[in-house]
Amino acid sequence: MTERPRVWVSQPLFDDIVARLGEHFEVTATPEVTRHAPAAMAAALAAADGALVTLNDPIGAAEIAAAPRLRAIANVGVGYNNLDLPALSAAGILVTNTPDVLTETTADFGFALMMATARRIGEAERWLREGQWRQWSFDVLLGGDVHGATLGILGMGRIGRAIARRAGGFGMRVLYHNRSRLDPQVEREHAAEYVGFDELLARADHLILVLPYSPQSHRLIDAAALAKLRPHATLTNIARGGIVDEDALCDALEQGRLAGAGLDVFEGEPALNPRLLQQRRVVLTPHVASGSLATRRAMVALAVDNLIAALGRGPNAGRPPSVVKAGIRD
Structure with a gap:
């Protein structure tokens, strides 16, 4: 036999x-x-x-x-x-x-994480659980709008395009940057405008990372890139942790140069940069974007x-x- x-x-x-x-x-x-x-x-x-x-x-x-x-x-x-x-x-x-098989589920999660970051949902829940609601004031936990905002997508593959489709329902303007530009028909279908990397950073109200990890993309979002984002902008990463310089990100948050970040992936996962745990304006999830x-x-x-x-x-x-x-x- x-x-x-x-x-x-x-x-x-x-x-x-x-x-x-x-x-x-x-x-x-x-x-x-x-x-x-x-x-x-x-x-x-x-x-x-x-x-x-x-x-x-x-x-x-x-x-x-x-x-x-x-x-x-x-x-x-x-x-x-x-x-x-x-x-x-x-x-x-x-x-x-x-x-x-995970495209739509991951896009759902990425959009949800971006919204949670923009509206400070994680911070609001902690604030409530800590018993601080009795200290409410009219300007407490003010976040940024998603509807009508400019969404920047870095990496316009299957998941990036699925996120762009969701953005249409919120009346968002969609900018994207990719290693190669999409066919014009695909751009029209997704109401997405191709821009250079620096322009994407400068114009995005909310930036979502969906690009593959490679030696070229390692810490692509570094201190210089973060400095190009506007102070009201948010950063959401559902790609790979190594694409973001986590210490530079913490610096930007601590210095008020970025409104918030939503991270599902981390460079040393499952170990976390301890500085991230100290940031109140960061929503942290344990690499579960495909987790339905x-x-x-x-x-x-x-x-x-x-x-x-x-x-x-x-x-x-x-x-x-x-x-x-x-x-x-x-």
């Missing part, structure tokens, strides 16, 4: 969905949420033909050095900066991700489909729905 391929699942996900892997493979699943040490990750991958992993699971050359059988890694998430793509590609390992039940289930389902197909099984054998980087391993 031919030995079935072996698959490792790095974190507990949805048992009923992950169970589909068992129809094709021998599956080893991690029973509880775990931050795998590099040596433990390498040991788990050593005997695997495929792996289903999350953004919390970094994998590079060291982790795959003793994994001669490994042919595919299915990442549960759109981003994949947890994976060393050059190292995996050089080893002939195919990488997949889960785009599209339906969307998270859809992400895992797509990752499972990707892995089954990448290992040559199922109706899409050899044709995973969403490949990031194709490698070829004998």
Whole structure:
């Protein structure tokens, strides 16, 4: 009897969905949420033909050095900066991700986080819970309007365009900056105006970051960029934490050069820059922009489909729905 391929699942996900892997493979699943040490990750991958992993699971050359059988890694998430793509590609390992299925849910959250930041909702809740309502005055907790304001979107991919569609319902003017300009028809459909990076910063009342993380975007929003924003502006980040210089952001907030920030992602997550915790005008959420039940289930389902197909099984054998980087391993 031919030995079935072996698959490792790095974190507990949805048992009923992950169970589909068992129809094709021998599956080893991690029973509880775990931050795998590099040596433990390498040991788990050593005997695997495929792996289903999350953004919390970094994998590079060291982790795959003793994994001669490994042919595919299915990442549960759109981003994949947890994976060393050059190292995996050089080893002939195919990488997949889960785009599209989380676009609308993430756009909902990004817009909500921007609104919460503009209207100081997090600060207002803390103020109420602290028993300060008895000190109410007419000018307490005044925030900025969203309706009729200018929204700046940095990164006009699927999620950025979904946010632009939501902005239309609030009568917002939409500006965007992207690595490449969109087709004019797409701009018209989203009522979005392309501008340069500096102009985007200078004109936005509310700036939302939705661009991919890369060495080029690392701390793109630094002290110089923040200085170009107007004092009444807000910054919302649902992209990756490393895009924002968090100390520079805290400086801008403490010096009154920025009205507020909404952050769902952090450079050192799950560790937080302690200065962020001291900022009353920052809304902090723990990387949950895609966190609706339906969307998270859809992400895992797509990752499972990707892995089954990448290992040559199922109706899409050899044709995973969403490949990031194709490698070829004998």
